[in-house]
Structures are given as structure tokens and as C-alpha cells.
Amino acid sequence: MDPIARPEFWSCLDKLYHSFPIENDKPANIPKRILSKADVLQKIQTVMNDVMGQMSSGESPTMKHINRSTWENISFKENIGLQMVNDPKMTTVRYESPQSTKKFALMIKVMSIMFTLVQTDKYCTKRDLFYQDPTFFGNQMAVDEAVDNISCMLQIPRWHLHVLGTSKGLLAGDLSFQDADGNFTSCNSTKNGVMVPSHVMGISFLQTNAKFVLIIEKDATFQKLLDDGFHLKFKQCILVTAKGFPDMNTRLLLKLLWDKFHIPMLALVDADPHGIEIMLIYKYGSKALAFESEYLAVPSVRWLGILPTDIKRFGIDVDKCISITSGDKNKISDLLSRPFLSSFPGLEKEIKLMLELKVKAEIQILDSLSPMFLSSVYLPGKLQYGGWI
DNA sequence: TCGCTTGGAGATCCACAAGC
DNA sequence: GCTTGTGGATCTCCAAGCGA
Incomplete structure (x- = not known):
């Protein structure tokens, strides 16, 4: 039997879903601004x-x-x-x-x-x-x-x-919507991904039965998962990439999905300081656009991988990883000084392990284990056993 | 003609130095 | 001390140049 077909497969995601009650996400004293x-x-x-x-x-x-x-x-x-x-x-x-x-x-x-x-x-x-x-x-x-x-x-x-802003984000999977121009889009059968609309606030009839959203740092990884048929195999999922640092439209859409459906969101980024920063921008927002975080940040986003602890857990050869540079070290100390560190259990431990190992790992490192390792072993294993922080 | 490399542009982010 | 400019980081896309 295909493990995905087993009901217990989704139990970890169900736990994650229920760990974020709606009333906790939207405190009554911080209403969203309605402007005419x-x-x-x-x-x-x-x-x-x-x-x-x-x-x-x-x-x-x-x-x-x-x-x-x-x-x-x-x-x-x-x-x-x-x-x-x-x-x-x-x-x-x-x-x-x-x-x-x-x-x-x-x-x-x-x-x-x-x-x-x-x-x-x-x-x-x-x-x-x-x-x-x-x-x-x-x-x-x-x-x-x-x-x-x-x-x-x-x-x-x-x-x-x-x-x-000009959108750079791509979508695939169990999601359909009508854009501001009235065009109906389904992301299910796309080969290379559907562009995130420029006017996210103009979207209507947003529909999905997805059990989780996978936020992917790099377009190359997004395309590989599409080639591997990941979204077809898992069916009830949405894949999103903003191709590096996320643009406003992609973040707006994710916030919209969270507000409307409360779908668990998992980030797949490189185990390097920039990957972590990109994940944190999805989760907590950015410094420059902090005044719009209530519209853009999804604090429930979880870091699925690549975690520095995955390097040991999956037996990745450290010699195949890239050594961290002095620039990386500066970025790491910057991340360690951010105000949200104490509210993100496990983040400090992962960052310090990266410093200890003195290496960073890109998502592509998993290809060295086997070409289908990411889509057939790593992600299904993580989803089943909850290997995120 | 095809495939590869390179450089520039464009999107995001950040830190730091210089000038007023 | 504040403001601005510069440069560096992530990524993609596109065009030009080059060699097979």
C-alpha cells in the first residue's frame, strides 16, 4: 500500500494544523485596517x-x-x-x-x-x-x-x-482561483508552474483541499519536484516558490491562504544563512516592510529542511558540503541577534550546529544521495514523522 | 544549429561607509 | 546623528558571444 494512502500518514500535519487555533493567529486587539x-x-x-x-x-x-x-x-x-x-x-x-x-x-x-x-x-x-x-x-x-x-x-x-510589484512567484498543486481580470486559473495540471497574480487582493473564488503548502526557496528545486510529479503524487498539496527572497505578491497570497484555510505551511530552504533568512521573511516578515507584516507574515510557517541536523541524520558527506565563509558567519551572528529567536524553538540550536559543523548544505546536496531522494524519501519521511521545527 | 558561458537587468533583502 | 549611496547576498531571465 502506498504510504500516502494510509490515514496515519497525514497525522503529523493534522497535529500541526490543530496547533494553530485561529483565535491565536488574529488577536482581537489588532484588527486589519480596512481602507476605502x-x-x-x-x-x-x-x-x-x-x-x-x-x-x-x-x-x-x-x-x-x-x-x-x-x-x-x-x-x-x-x-x-x-x-x-x-x-x-x-x-x-x-x-x-x-x-x-x-x-x-x-x-x-x-x-x-x-x-x-x-x-x-x-x-x-x-x-x-x-x-x-x-x-x-x-x-x-x-x-x-x-x-x-x-x-x-x-x-x-x-x-x-x-x-x-511584478510577481516572480510560481504555484502548483491543489489550488484554483479567479484573478482580478476574471480569468479562472487552476494550478493542478501545470507543467512549469502558474505565476502568482500581480493583484493578489483582486483574487476571488480561491479554492483548495490541500493538506499542506510547501514553500520552496529555489525555482530549480520547484521545477525538479514538478518533474518528479510530487504534486500529482501527493495530490492535496500546494507548491510555492518566490525564486529567492520572496516578493510581496507571493507573501500576500500565502497570508491569504493561511487566513482563509489555515493550511500548515512548511519551508524547504538551503541550510545556509540566506536560506534561513528567506524562511524567516516568510514567517515573520522583513525589517523594511515590518509596517505591513500583518498582511505579509505567516508566523505558523515551519522550517521543514534542509536542517543542519539533517546533515547528520541523513548521513550526508560533510566533505560534499560547502564551507561557511566569514560573510556567512557575519550573517549568522546577525540572525542570532534577531528579536524572534526566543520564540522559535530549535532555531538557535540549528544555527549553532551549522557553526559547529562549519559547513552549509544546499537542497541539491540530496541529489548526491540519489536523484529521486528529495521527492521519494526526504519529503515523504519528513511529512510522515514531522521532521520540522 | 546547438549548447555552454558570461554579463546585465530586475526582484528581494541587508550592512556599512561617507557626507552633511 | 541622520540620511544617502554603495556594495554584496539570494535567485531568474534574456541576449550575446564562442566553440564544437
Whole structure:
């Protein structure tokens, strides 16, 4: 009998499912912000009026937004992830300062475009924004920064400002939905994966019977699992990859899946500092977008592998692993200083074991054991016996 | 023509140095 | 001390160049 067909196979996932009651995930005192079109337009107008007021009274205009580059502004809540503190350090963008003049002008320009987009109910990507006036913006990074700073300043998520990011995430498995344009998509029979829609908040009729979501760090691993027919064999699963550091749309979709279906989510990343960081961004959110963690972070995400303890457990030859560099060591000490360490049982132990072994292991290392080891041995074994932290 | 390598662009993240 | 710019990390995709 196929082990997957046995009822006890899914028992570990059932335990994980029931270990996260819905009421724990959404504390009543932190309601999600509901913003109407009028609210958004009003907030933009208020900032513009302030700027105009300062100019008419002879002052040099300024705008203030939360400093998104310091950990001092970040707090941590177990059920939400990273969050902005109540009294954060602010960054002042001064029109008169030679360092800030360009930044000030960019923010005004981008805000005026956002106002028109919201007013006319149209959406555009950051890339579209840049190409509206490439000479003025100079480069894509300047637009990206302006959009995020405005979003942070107004305390309005980017999608409410009608600016979307270009999706890079892929989906496969037991999931179907209707996108914002009304197109119906099923991820079941895909050969190379279905793109995560750019307008995740426009998704409707989201349907799935999946028992778990497997978040995969690398596209190469995602494609290998599709080639091996992993999603067809397991049927009740969803495979997701954001191809490296996750983009906002992929994180939004995962949060949507968690909020709606409470499906256990397991991350398959490299056993290296960057893999761990990528897993932690899915789980707790990022520093720069901490003000949107309530929409993006899924604290119930579990680290399935590759765990440094797997190196010993599966008899992986340490000589075939890559030695950790001084850069890796810096990243590890950075991870060990993060505020969520005490809330993530087992994480510190795994990181310290990596330091002890002095090696890191990529997911592909499992291919050295056998070409089908990942899909036929490693993942089924982990799912059956609960080898995640 | 095909396959491989290389470089640039684009998406995300971060830390650190320099300048005001 | 604050702000900005630079550079480095993960990944993919695409085009160009090169050799078989």
C-alpha cells in the first residue's frame, strides 16, 4: 500500500494544523485596517496640503516617514511577526537639503501618480511607474524607494495605493482561483508552474483541499519536484516558490491562504544563512516592510529542511558540503541577534550546529544521495514523522 | 544549429561607509 | 546623528558571444 494512502500518514500535519487555533493567529486587539478609496485619497491630500501650507507660510517643506532601515524601530509579536514600535525614529525629507531635494521631488511626483491611479481605479506596477518618466526618475531603485517610503509615511499598504510589484512567484498543486481580470486559473495540471497574480487582493473564488503548502526557496528545486510529479503524487498539496527572497505578491497570497484555510505551511530552504533568512521573511516578515507584516507574515510557517541536523541524520558527506565563509558567519551572528529567536524553538540550536559543523548544505546536496531522494524519501519521511521545527 | 558561458537587468533583502 | 549611496547576498531571465 502506498504510504500516502494510509490515514496515519497525514497525522503529523493534522497535529500541526490543530496547533494553530485561529483565535491565536488574529488577536482581537489588532484588527486589519480596512481602507476605502476616499480614505486613501484623503490621506494623500492631507500630506499635499501640509506641504502647500509650509510653502505658503515661507517655510521650506518637509515630509516625515518612519525610518525603515533600523532594527530600533522594530518590535516582535509572536502571533504577527515583526512590527513597527509605537514611537519609531522618523526620517525627515527636507526640500531645502541638497541630499533630499531629489527624494522630495520623487515622492511628490509618485504621490500625484498614485492619487490619479486611485481616483481612476487603475493599477500599475513599479516598473510602469518608472517608465512614465524614466529621465526624471533616473533609475528603478529610486521609484521603488519612493513607493515604499510613501506607503510607510501614509501607513497605507502598497496595493491600496494601486501600485503593484511584478510577481516572480510560481504555484502548483491543489489550488484554483479567479484573478482580478476574471480569468479562472487552476494550478493542478501545470507543467512549469502558474505565476502568482500581480493583484493578489483582486483574487476571488480561491479554492483548495490541500493538506499542506510547501514553500520552496529555489525555482530549480520547484521545477525538479514538478518533474518528479510530487504534486500529482501527493495530490492535496500546494507548491510555492518566490525564486529567492520572496516578493510581496507571493507573501500576500500565502497570508491569504493561511487566513482563509489555515493550511500548515512548511519551508524547504538551503541550510545556509540566506536560506534561513528567506524562511524567516516568510514567517515573520522583513525589517523594511515590518509596517505591513500583518498582511505579509505567516508566523505558523515551519522550517521543514534542509536542517543542519539533517546533515547528520541523513548521513550526508560533510566533505560534499560547502564551507561557511566569514560573510556567512557575519550573517549568522546577525540572525542570532534577531528579536524572534526566543520564540522559535530549535532555531538557535540549528544555527549553532551549522557553526559547529562549519559547513552549509544546499537542497541539491540530496541529489548526491540519489536523484529521486528529495521527492521519494526526504519529503515523504519528513511529512510522515514531522521532521520540522 | 546547438549548447555552454558570461554579463546585465530586475526582484528581494541587508550592512556599512561617507557626507552633511 | 541622520540620511544617502554603495556594495554584496539570494535567485531568474534574456541576449550575446564562442566553440564544437
